[in-house]
Structure formats: C-alpha cells, structure tokens
Amino acid sequence: xxxxxxxxxxxxxxxxxxxxxxxxxxxxxxxxxxxxxxxxxxxxxxxxxxxxxxxxxxxxxxxxxxxxxxxxxxxxxxxxxxxxxxxxxxxxxxxxxxxxxxxxxxxxxxxxxxxxxxxxxxxxxxxxxxxxxxxxxxxxxxxxxxxxxxxxxxxxxxxxxxxxxxxxxxxxxxxxxxxxxxxxxxxxxxxxxxxxxxxxxxxxxxxxxxxxxxxxxxxxxxxxxxxxxxxxxxx
Numbered sequence: 001x002x003x004x005x006x007x008x009x010x011x012x013x014x015x016x017x018x019x020x021x022x023x024x025x026x027x028x029x030x031x032x033x034x035x036x037x038x039x040x041x042x043x044x045x046x047x048x049x050x051x052x053x054x055x056x057x058x059x060x061x062x063x064x065x066x067x068x069x070x071x072x073x074x075x076x077x078x079x080x081x082x083x084x085x086x087x088x089x090x091x092x093x094x095x096x097x098x099x100x101x102x103x104x105x106x107x108x109x110x111x112x113x114x115x116x117x118x119x120x121x122x123x124x125x126x127x128x129x130x131x132x133x134x135x136x137x138x139x140x141x142x143x144x145x146x147x148x149x150x151x152x153x154x155x156x157x158x159x160x161x162x163x164x165x166x167x168x169x170x171x172x173x174x175x176x177x178x179x180x181x182x183x184x185x186x187x188x189x190x191x192x193x194x195x196x197x198x199x200x201x202x203x204x205x206x207x208x209x210x211x212x213x214x215x216x217x218x219x220x221x222x223x224x225x226x227x228x229x230x231x232x233x234x235x
Contacts, residue, residue, distance in 0.1 A: 077128035
C-alpha cells in the first residue's frame with residue numbers, strides 16, 4: 001500500500017551522522033533470544049563464598065567450567081540471560097546482556113572471572129557466551145521511507161513497552177529484508193483512520209542485524225515510541 005501523505009513529521013536528521021552509541025553501549029543493547037543456544041558455562045557465585053545473587057565491578061566470579069570445557073586464562077565472555085518481560089507478555093524471548101568478564105584462573109571444572117564491564121547487575125545463574133564486541137557501524141545516507149516494506153517495533157530493553165530517544169530496541173525486520181548495520185529507519189503511525197496518511201514520530205539506525213530481527217537506536221524523536229509502532233527502512 002502506498003501512503004500518500006506524512007503529517008506531523010519528526011525532527012529532520014542532522015547534517016552530522018546520528019549518534020548510535022559506543023561499542024560497549026551497543027553490546028549491552030537488547031537482542032531477540034529465539035533460537036539462541038544457552039551455554040553450559042554459568043555464574044555460580046562469588047569467589048569469596050558470600051551468599052549473594054547480584055554482582056558488580058568489584059567481584060570475582062566462580063564459573064561452572066574449566067579446562068575440560070575449553071576455558072582458558074585471558075578469555076572474555078558476555079554474561080547474559082533470557083528474560084520474560086514484566087512489561088510485555090509477548091516479549092518472552094529477550095536476550096539480556098548483563099556485562100562481560102575475563103577469566104583469571106582455571107581448574108579442571110571451574111574457573112574464576114573478573115568483571116570487566118557492567119551493563120547492569122550480573123546474577124547467579126547467568127550464562128556465558130564468547131565475547132565479540134560489535135564492529136564499527138557506518139551509518140547509511142538518509143532517504144525516503146519505504147512504507148511498503150515496514151515492520152513493527154517488538155520491544156525495548158527487558159521487553160519494555162515504551163522507548164525514549166537514544167534508547168535501543170528490537171524490530172521485526174532483518175537481513176532477509178535487506179537490512180544491514182547502519183540502515184536508517186523512519187518510525188511512524190497511521191493517522192486519520194488509516195486514510196493513506198501517516199505521522200512520522202522518529203528516526204532510528206540499525207546497530208545489530210540477524211536474519212529476521214534488528215537491534216536499533218532511536219536517534220531523533222518527536223513522541224514516545226511504543227511497541228507496535230511501525231518502522232520503515234529509508235531507501
């Protein structure tokens with residue numbers, strides 16, 4: 001369907017490349033967990049045996065894997081969990097990155113890891129995945145929104161329903177829809193009862209892309225974005 005008009009347009013993109021955040025921020029952004037294979041390496045607790053379930057920068061963690069699992073000193077791992085959103089019952093497969101750690105000591109079946117970076121609190125039971133920080137993203141040139149190829153916004157961090165400017169979110173388009181890192185998007189809603197008119201409420205840039213989903217950052221905004229709002233790639 002061709003949408004004939006755009007009303008209440010969002011702020012025009014700056015001549016400067018939009019702010020997509022640092023690599024560490026992108027690494028902490030939400031992902032879709034469907035199809036993710038959970039690692040057998042997990043956080044067992046603190047090295048000092050303190051009975052606590054949340055950990056931060058000053059902690060050394062006991063990890064459930066050692067030499068027999070291929071764990072070696074100096075290796076770095078994301079610390080992640082799959083969360084069932086308390087904000088959005090339909091977003092039960094959110095891959096949440098709590099931070100990352102570096103292995104400092106190993107035994108046959110257990111290891112010790114120091115916390116390198118914290119996105120938020122690391123928890124007992126979180127699983128580990130090999131660290132691969134995102135590559136630099138080259139933002140594409142802006143263009144006209146392709147409304148006929150639009151997808152939906154699925155969830156924000158931890159599955160939350162409302163997403164503010166400069167926050168990250170997941171949308172239901174991916175590389176199968178010719179989306180690549182750096183792709184610009186226009187966020188919009190139908191207006192006037194759907195009579196071939198839209199309201200553009202923001203812009204976003206893709207920072208991580210899978211086959212059927214993309215993590216993006218809101219770069220310009222004229223209204224709060226909600227789960228279910230539409231998002232069109234700029235061509």
